[in-house]
Amino acid sequence: MQRVGTVLVAQGWARAAGASRVVRARWRSTDGGRHWRFTAVKGERAGWVSTSSDTEFLQVVTADDERSVTLSRSADGVTWHETPIAIAGLTEGMEVSVGDAVVHDGALHLLVTLANRLDAVTVVQRVEL
Numbered sequence: 503m504q505r506v507g508t509v510l511v512a513q514g515w516a517r518a519a520g521a522s523r524v525v526r527a528r529w530r531s532t533d534g535g536r537h538w539r540f541t542a543v544k545g546e547r548a549g550w551v552s553t554s555s556d557t558e559f560l561q562v563v564t565a566d567d568e569r570s571v572t573l574s575r576s577a578d579g580v581t582w583h584e585t586p587i588a589i590a591g592l593t594e595g596m597e598v599s600v601g602d603a604v605v606h607d608g609a610l611h612l613l614v615t616l617a618n619r620l621d622a623v624t625v626v627q628r629v630e631l
Contacts, residue, residue: 614626
């Protein structure tokens with residue numbers, strides 16, 4: 503869960519009563535967590551990590567095929583803007599995952615793992631905000 507100003511945003515998985523499928527979900531509160539608004543988010547198996555700066559919410563989402571990463575940004579937790587992130591060292595046949603993210607010195611720092619069938623390497627990648 504992240505806070506920007508008086509807005510709280512939480513992410514997770516949700517399944518409707520009687521449904522067999524789970525969906526990525528986002529909840530937003532503007533009253534300190536007493537009431538929450540639910541929104542389903544696209545992507546079935548995609549992984550994500552969330553963080554925030556002083557002025558915006560940030561989500562780093564790995565695509566369902568584990569071949570690309572997208573940065574989603576929102577100042578209010580309602581309207582989100584997506585931008586692809588070029589992952590250094592990602593080549594054909596490799597998969598990518600993001601283990602953590604932190605904002606420091608005006609940049610987003612990602613803990614990225616690149617893997618192929620034989621090997622994996624974890625690096626920190628800086629993304630300017």
